[in-house]
Amino acid sequence: MNKRILIGLMCLIIIVACAPDTLQSTFEKAQQSNGMDGINIIHIEENEANGLVLATTWTEQYIENKDRPGINVYLQENGQWMAIPGTDCDGPMFTLGMQGNGYLYCGVITEDRPYVKIMVGETEAQIFDVNDKKRVWYVVQKSRGLIVQGSFASGEQVQF
Secondary structure, three states, rough: HHHHHHHHHHHHHHHHHHHHOHHHHHHHHHHOOOOOEEEEEEEEEEEEEEEEEEEEEOOOHHHHHHHHOOOEEEHHHHHOOEEEEEEEOOOOOOOEOOOOEEEEEEEEEEOOOOOOOOEOOOEEEEEOOOOOOOOEEEEEEEEOOOOOEEOOOOEEEEOO
C-alpha cells in the first residue's frame, strides 16, 4: 500500500515538473528577469495560438509607471509561450500588428476622456479598471485601420 502511494506521488511530481509554464507564470518570470519591482496583472486572455497580458509594471526608480498600462503579446509554439513586442496603452489609442494574428487596438480612459464605450469597427472593446481615475480598453481585430469611436454618457461620440 505504501509503495502505491509513493509511486502515485512520484508520478504527480513528474507531471507537475514537466507541465509547461502558464501564460501568467511566463509573464511574471520575464518581468522579474527585466528587473521589475512591481507587477499588477489586470487581465489575461489566451487561446490555443496566442495570449495577451494586460498589466502595469514598474521599478522603484520609476514608480509612476504603476498606473501606466501596457499589453504584452505572446504566441504559443510547441506548448511554450514566446513573447513578441507588445505596446504601451497609456494614451487615447494605439494599434499593434501581432505577427499575422490580427491587430491589437488599445488605449486609456481618463477623467479628461470619460468614455463609457469604445467601438473598433463593429466590435465593442473590453474595458478594465487600472485605478480609480484610469481605465484601459482593448480589442483584437483581423483588420488594420478600422474606425475607433469613443462614446460619452451623453451619447456624444468622437472618432480617433
